Amino acid sequence: MDMKEWKIFYDKIMDDFKFSKDMDIESAIILDKILEYGDNKADINKVNKIIHGNDVIIFGAGPSIKKHIDLIKKEKLLNHPIVVADGACKAFLEEGIIPDIIVSDLDGHLDALLECNKKGSIVVVHAHGDNIKKIIAITPKLKNVVGSCQIPQYKEMRLKNVINFGGFTDGDRCCFLAHYFNAKKLILGGMDFGRYITNYSRPEIEEEVAEGDEIKIKKLEYAKQLINYLSKKIEIKYLK
Ligand SMILES: Nc1ncnc2c1ncn2[C@@H]1O[C@H](COP(=O)(O)OP(=O)(O)OP(=O)(O)O)[C@@H](O)[C@H]1O
Numbered sequence: 001m002d003m004k005e006w007k008i009f010y011d012k013i014m015d016d017f018k019f020s021k022d023m024d025i026e027s028a029i030i031l032d033k034i035l036e037y038g039d040n041k042a043d044i045n046k047v048n049k050i051i052h053g054n055d056v057i058i059f060g061a062g063p064s065i066k067k068h069i070d071l072i073k074k075e076k077l078l079n080h081p082i083v084v085a086d087g088a089c090k091a092f093l094e095e096g097i098i099p100d101i102i103v104s105d106l107d108g109h110l111d112a113l114l115e116c117n118k119k120g121s122i123v124v125v126h127a128h129g130d131n132i133k134k135i136i137a138i139t140p141k142l143k144n145v146v147g148s149c150q151i152p153q154y155k156e157m158r159l160k161n162v163i164n165f166g167g168f169t170d171g172d173r174c175c176f177l178a179h180y181f182n183a184k185k186l187i188l189g190g191m192d193f194g195r196y197i198t199n200y201s202r203p204e205i206e207e208e209v210a211e212g213d214e215i216k217i218k219k220l221e222y223a224k225q226l227i228n229y230l231s232k233k234i235e236i237k238y239l240k
């Protein structure tokens with residue numbers, strides 16, 4: 001995503017949620033350093049090879065997730081690259097499917113994320129101002145990590161191990177990542193937005209589906225808005 005265009009979304013989002021831009025910078029620097037000095041950075045060419053020129057299946061963790069996994073099985077779409085948002089990987093794992101790429105800010109089902117990663121999923125770890133402790137504790141436990149951040153000035157800051165692909169929530173960031181690596185088309189499942197969330201999205205809720213809090217609902221509104229923006233640049237199909 002063009003960083004000038006992202007900055008317009010970013011400024012509005014940061015102001016709306018009252019998130020700290022300084023903490024976002026700190027988080028991006030910390031993740032950059034962890035990846036610089038560790039030995040678990042993924043080869044970005046591997047990500048490009050998975051996505052470039054392909055119809056990519058992308059999953060959020062909304063209430064339709066299981067129905068849509070059944071659909072991609074039935075329609076024999078499992079040979080396409082699969083990119084999933086955070087806890088959506090647990091639903092795939094339950095079906096015996098290991099996603100190619102998981103995009104996460106590390107607030108989902110950690111055991112499922114670690115298991116998928118062990119079995120081959122590349123993890124795109126996202127640094128923001130409210131997950132610094134998780135970045136520090138969990139990133140070193142992962143292999144094949146791509147670093148991402150949300151600060152528009154990451155290039156000027158010469159951060160070498162984090163990329164701002166564009167996008168805000170894990171789900172819409174999957175889509176921006178696929179566009180960044182020149183996917184041909186995006187096929188979306190589990191992207192319900194709205195007011196209802198699943199246990200895959202919020203491990204702490206006991207029900208399978210529950211009404212999200214106002215912050216979550218607002219995050220989903222931005223996710224929808226950002227995917228709408230992206231649909232002017234790349235073909236996007238929603239599974240029904
Ligand atoms: N109804 C839905 N409920 C949950 N996730 C949804 C829904 N519709 C679409 N999604 C996408 O699936 C993703 C699931 O990831 P996850 O639940 O970890 O969210 P997140 O981006 O980390 O946000 P939060 O900070 O609220 O946890 C969301 O980011 C969102 O883009």
Ligand SMILES: Nc1nc2c(c(=O)[nH]1)N=C(CO)CN2
Nearest residue numbers: 019105128129130168169170
């Ligand atoms: N600072 C900050 N940034 C975010 C946050 C958040 O809670 N705080 N949540 C996100 C949702 O995926 C994405 N970005």
Ligand SMILES: [Mg+2]
Nearest residue numbers: 086105107170
């Ligand atoms: Mg998350």
